[in-house]
Amino acid sequence: xxxxxxxxxxxxxxxxxxxxxxxxxxxxxxxxxxxxxxxxxxxxxxxxxxxxxxxxxxxxxxxxxxxxxxxxxxxxxxxxxxxxxxxxxxxxxxxxxxxxxxxxxxxxxxxxxxxxxxxxxxxxxxxxxxxxxxxxxxxxxxxxxxxxxxxxxxxxxxxxxxxxxxxxxxx
Numbered sequence: 001x002x003x004x005x006x007x008x009x010x011x012x013x014x015x016x017x018x019x020x021x022x023x024x025x026x027x028x029x030x031x032x033x034x035x036x037x038x039x040x041x042x043x044x045x046x047x048x049x050x051x052x053x054x055x056x057x058x059x060x061x062x063x064x065x066x067x068x069x070x071x072x073x074x075x076x077x078x079x080x081x082x083x084x085x086x087x088x089x090x091x092x093x094x095x096x097x098x099x100x101x102x103x104x105x106x107x108x109x110x111x112x113x114x115x116x117x118x119x120x121x122x123x124x125x126x127x128x129x130x131x132x133x134x135x136x137x138x139x140x141x142x143x144x145x146x147x148x149x150x151x152x153x154x155x156x157x158x159x160x161x162x163x164x165x166x167x168x169x170x171x
């Protein structure tokens with residue numbers, strides 16, 4: 001079954017459909033592009049290109065290598081891609097130091113907006129009495145974004161107000 005592109009609602013970008021697209025997007029996002037990404041991974045540009053684009057029988061870049069590059073770009077193309085393969089969404093866990101009650105309020109508003117979008121898409125789809133395939137995809141993409149926002153909101157509340165911070169990871 002082919003999985004269509006989903007939207008990363010937080011970043012307002014399309015989740016990529018192939019691993020090659022992920023690697024290409026990470027390289028494009030990396031400061032200095034492939035000329036700077038290659039040395040970061042301890043490779044020459046030629047060797048990096050071979051691995052990145054799977055040329056000359058080279059194995060692709062590993063998930064760890066892509067993760068290292070993404071940690072410097074602030075992107076989440078790889079986890080977005082993998083989660084989308086399973087019909088899910090990537091929701092990073094925040095650190096308590098990054099949170100306060102104002103942030104929690106903003107997250108709750110964001111969740112409410114995303115739920116409203118799901119309801120609006122369903123309402124519009126039902127105007128003709130039938131939900132078309134493209135409308136199904138839009139509804140499910142918006143629903144995944146709402147569920148991710150809600151999960152992020154709940155996790156943030158737990159992280160900020162936990163009795164024993166750091167006692168267990170939330171993964």
